[in-house]
Amino acid sequence: MKLVIAIxxxxxxxxxxxxxxxxxxxxxxxxxxxGFLKSGNTTYMIGIEDKRVQEVLDLxxxxxxxxxxxxxxxxxxxxxxxxxxxxPVEVQVGGATVFVLPIEQFHKF
Ligand code: 2BA
Numbered sequence: 001m002k003l004v005i006a007i008x009x010x011x012x013x014x015x016x017x018x019x020x021x022x023x024x025x026x027x028x029x030x031x032x033x034x035g036f037l038k039s040g041n042t043t044y045m046i047g048i049e050d051k052r053v054q055e056v057l058d059l060x061x062x063x064x065x066x067x068x069x070x071x072x073x074x075x076x077x078x079x080x081x082x083x084x085x086x087x088p089v090e091v092q093v094g095g096a097t098v099f100v101l102p103i104e105q106f107h108k109f
Pocket of ligand 1 (some may be wrong): 007034035036037041055093
């Protein structure tokens with residue numbers, strides 16, 4: 001058994017949830033925040049039998065889009081105490097960031 005942790009963009013999260021429900025795959029959905037953009041994203045935790053891991057990865061891959069997003073770098077204050085605000089820079093986000101971990105034990109009490 002494996003634990004799949006998938007960080008997806010909020011815009012893709014509902015469609016992905018629908019696909020998991022249709023496939024009968026149990027998931028836990030967490031509201032999370034990206035450390036870089038500091039904007040909301042969604043993390044799914046999916047406990048799944050080894051033979052269905054590829055199916056889960058395919059659903060995530062088919063549902064998650066790559067998007068361009070702008071972020072403004074933090075304001076710099078130099079030695080003359082003059083503040084300079086950075087120009088917005090464009091970053092590419094997603095489709096999805098996925099980790100697959102082994103599960104040592106799985107219990108439902
Ligand atoms: P954020 O940390 O908000 O990052 C959003 C996007 O900003 C990233 O997209 C990446 O394109 C860019 N980015 C992140 N850190 C950067 C840096 N130090 N310099 C320049 N650009 C940077 P993704 O790579 O698709 O990541 C989307 C979200 O997935 C991330 O949101 C974060 O919540 C999560 N994530 C990505 N890599 C991770 C990792 N190694 N461990 C845990 N979470 C991760």
